[in-house]
Amino acid sequence: MDLTAIVFYLFSIVTVGAAAIMVFSKNIVHSAFALMFSLAGIAVLYVLLYADFIAATQLLVYVGGILILILFGLMLTEQAVTQKFKAVTVNMLPASLLAAVTTVLLVYAYATTSWQMVMPEERSETVYDLGILLMSDYILPFIIAGVLLLIAIVGAILMSTRLTAIKNEEQ
Amino acid sequence: MVQTLKKSWTTFKTIFTGMGVTMRHLLQPSVTLRYPEERDELPSGARSKLFVHIDDCIGCKLCERACPVNCIAIETVQATKDVDLGKTSTGNPKRFWITTFNIDMSKCMYCDMCVPPCPTECISMVPEYEYSEYDRNNLLFQFSELSADKVTEVKEKAEKEQEEKQRKKKEAARKKKAQKADQTSKAKQKNSEG
Amino acid sequence: MALLIFATLPLLLIVGYALFAIWLERKVSAHIQDRLGPMRVGGWHGWAQTIADMLKLIQKEDIIPTNASRFLFKSAPFVLFAASYAAFSVIPFSSAYIGSSINIGVFYLLAVTSLLTLSVIMGAWASNNKWSLLGGMRTAAQMVSYEVPTIMSVLSVLVVAGSLNLMTISEMQTGNDILGFLPNWLIFQNPFLIVAFIIFFISIVAESHRVPFDLPESESELVAGFQTEYSGMRWGIFMLAEYADMLLLSLLGAVLFFGGWASPFGSYLSGPVWGFIWFMLKGLLFVFVMMWMRWTLPRYRVDQLMEICWTILIPVSFINFVLIALWEMTF
Amino acid sequence: MELMITPWLAEPGLVHFLIVSALLLSLGLMAVLSRRNVIMVLMGVELILNSANINLIAFSRYTSLSLEGQMIALFVIIIAAAEAAVALAIVLNMYSRFNTVHLDEIDSLKG
Structure with missing residues (x-):
């Protein structure tokens, strides 16, 4: 086994294990931190797939942004400030059945398909090519994504100001 | 906008003024001393601590009486005629053995009232302030130099x-009495004779 | 094996630097207050004081609160330190040493340092203590907010430099050609970069939570913020990570604005060893300014902190970014 | 059997990454279906998005998709960020109105 294989197995175990802890943990904040380890593991998998820029973006956006938002959401909804909080699960049987069936089907499909593979391109960097692509072929999605983010920010701010307005009315 | 710019300018200016002040203090020598090695x-x-030149003490007990907290304890024994205790450095003759001269520094309140009354200037406050002890009894300072044997002997x-x-x-008194009695008897005799 | 030695070099540097910086902090604070500071341990000006303190911390009992979430509580300091140590791998210490000369250097650094926020929340929540939680939430809010002006000012440097690789950025700043005597540092190449540098410096002070933005651990109101429940070597690692973070951001500022390992006298006094010395001097200068500021300025309030970020720094950094881009296009 | 599996395990290729992503997808599905807490459901959605991203990037490395796959993954990340911001604002609103974050207790259409 070479180093790549060792790193791959190590971090896929971390990723999947942390995801499992996230799903089955009783404490919802533990779930959130398990998600952090899972996302960081996925970033390492991206590096193994020669996608260094995406890996850094994954860390910056998911771990540094979305996860902190989620944690803030947890703390602000007063569910997580105490250790005693118990997570409630419903539909355990159908959910696990569905998940198991999905896994089996997908793995079967992946394993039996004969993929049209090409020899992996040895790239030293992706940033330059990604930038060229972003500014040429993908310029429209890029602008739309920017507008979408702007709208999302404005919407989120508007909603949270309405939230304070509602609270003030109540008082 | 102008207001904001002005505010920002004031902020920067005051920050730099403050940093200038701290820089000046950084460069100037410190005002503290490294205590045990250096001291004021x-x-x-x-x-501070009381000290007695026991050689100069004449046992007058003026300091004991002056002390408001009774931290000085003196006991004296009058010297016999056959010993000459000498003179103090100020020229006063010494007439008492100082058998005890104890100062309890744990009681002392540093009022300095014992020092002025001393006629021979033998009690004084010395510039010594490091005499903390683990045992309270160690703060009882004994200045009398007489040994126990000497004290009993002197006593x-x-x-x-x-x-x-x-x-x-008593003898003298008896003699006197006898004399008196003699005189009176003689006088009586004279009277009766006369 | 050689790789392992190569990888532990920055660790030695960080530990040595942290010992020195903590000593320096105490000396600077003492001298600013007209005191002397530690003088006894180790002879000359008490240089061994922090080593003694570290030995004491190692011996101390490691206390974990009964109701703490044990795994998270134990791992938080290590995640924090790992995040800030991982970021050191892209810092070019001299023209001969860089951990990994990857093409997305600055981006990677910013991405990895965003883990710091999470590990602080981790330790804060796991302590199960209200001071810790308040401090942790404040830290998270502060670091997330100040990441925006940091990234904007870094981006405006990247517009001028045209590369994300910190080694390339350092290399292009060697020599002194501007006006005949000024070194080719980026801050002299574009007048708007001075504004960008001021914004960058304010943001890194806030990101490494130093005074006047030390709300996460403001002693007088929150005991010690997120580290309230920590003791012994775990607390020591928090301290180490904090100082490492300070050095990391200072060195980043040195690379981005002041030429990294480039000598200020052109080719005179350059070379790998001198480069390392110049680089550390530049970084330590920023660290010293942060210490100097700590003993000058009072602390901001939480709402003031947020107001400075969102109403002044972020708009100014955006406008400045556009101006820098325009300047680059015209000249 | 052993002879076949060992070299397959020793060299991680496309299928290995796809299997990891399949596992993540089913775990995300599980979280979405079985938890009552809105934020937990959101975390499940993030996991599903990530499993899709692993697929995209794996394809971009091992097939002729080249960098296009990474490009799409980048847009997925952007959209996930926008989604998280809006979703959490909605959750906070919901909490202030219904005083709960359990999905099955939020059943009235009028606020």
Whole structure:
């Protein structure tokens, strides 16, 4: 086994294990931190797939942004400030059945398909090519994504100001 | 907008003023001393530990009486006639053995009232302030230099002399009485004769 | 094996630097207050004081609160330190040493340092203590907010430099050609970069939570913020990570604005060893300024902190970014 | 059997990454279906998005998709960020109105 294989197995175990802890943990904040380890593991998998820029973006956006938002959401909804909080699960049987069936089907499909593979391109960097692509072929999605983010920010701010307005009315 | 710019300008200016002040203090020598190695000179007349030149003490007990907290304890024994205790450095003759001269520094409140009354200037406050102790009893300073044997000897002597004196006194008194009685009897005789 | 030695070099540097910086902090604070500071341990000006303190911390009992979430509580300091140590791998210490000369250097650094926020929340929540939680939430809010002006000012440097690789950025700043005597540092190449540098410096002070933005651990109101429940070597690692973070951001500022390992005298006094010395001097200068500021300025309030970020720094950094881009296009 | 599996395990290729992503997808599905807490459901959605991203990037490395796959993954990340911001604002609103974050207790259409 070479180093790549060792790193791959190590971090896929971390990723999947942390995801499992996230799903089955009783404490919802533990779930959130398990998600952090899972996302960081996925970033390492991206590096193994020669996608260094995406890996850094994954860390910056998911771990540094979305996860902190989620944690803030947890703390602000007063569910997580105490250790005693118990997570409630419903539909355990159908959910696990569905998940198991999905896994089996997908793995079967992946394993039996004969993929049209090409020899992996040895790239030293992706940033330059990604930038060229972003500014040429993908310029429209890029602008739309920017507008979408702007709208999302404005919407989120508007909603949270309405939230304070509602609270003030109540008082 | 103008307001904001002005505010920002004031912010920067005041920050730099403050940083200038701290930089000046960074460069100037420190005002503290590394205590056990370096220390300030005490001012003259600083009140601290009491000290007694026992050789100069004449046993007048003025300091004991002056002390408001009774931290000085003196016991004296009068010297017998056959010993000459000498003179103090100020020229006063010494007449008492100082058998105890204890100062309890744990009681002392540093009022300095014992120092001025001393006629021979033998009690004084010395510039020493590091005499903390683990045991409170160690703060009881004994200045008397007489050994226990000497003290008993001196006491016995003094008692003997006292007895002698008393005996003499008594004798004298008896003699006087006898004389008086003699005189009166003689006078009576004269009267009866006369 | 050689790789392992190569990888532990920055660790030695960080530990040595942290010992020195903590000593320096105490000396600077003492001298600013007209005191002397530690003088006894180790002879000359008490240089061994922090080593003694570290030995004491190692011996101390490691206390974990009964109701703490044990795994998270134990791992938080290590995640924090790992995040800030991972970021050191892209810092070019001299023209001969860089951990990994990857093409997305600055981006990677910013991405990895965003883990710091999470590990602080981790430790804060796991302590199960209200001071810790308040401090942790404040830290998270502060670091997330100040990441925006940091990234904007870094981006405006990247517009001028045209590369994300910190080694390339350092290399292009060697020599002194501007006006005949000024070194080719980026801050002299574009007048708007001075504004960008001021914004960058304010943001890194806030990101490494130093005074006047030390709300996460403001002693007088929150005991010690997120590290309230920590003791012994775990607390020591928090301290180490904090100082490492300070050095990391200072060195980043040195690379981005002041030429990294480039000598200020052109080719005179350059070379790998001198480069390392110049680089550390530049970084330590920023660290010293942060210490100097700590003993000058009072602390901001939480709402003031947020107001400075969102109403002044972020708009100014955006406008400045556009101006820098325009300047680059015209000249 | 052993002879076949060992070299397959020793060299991680496309299928290995796809299997990891399949596992993540089913775990995300599980979280979405079985938890009552809105934020937990959101975390499940993030996991599903990530499993899709692993697929995209794996394809971009091992097939002729080249960098296009990474490009799409980048847009997925952007959209996930926008989604998280809006979703959490909605959750906070919901909490202030219904005083709960359990999905099955939020059943009235009028606020």
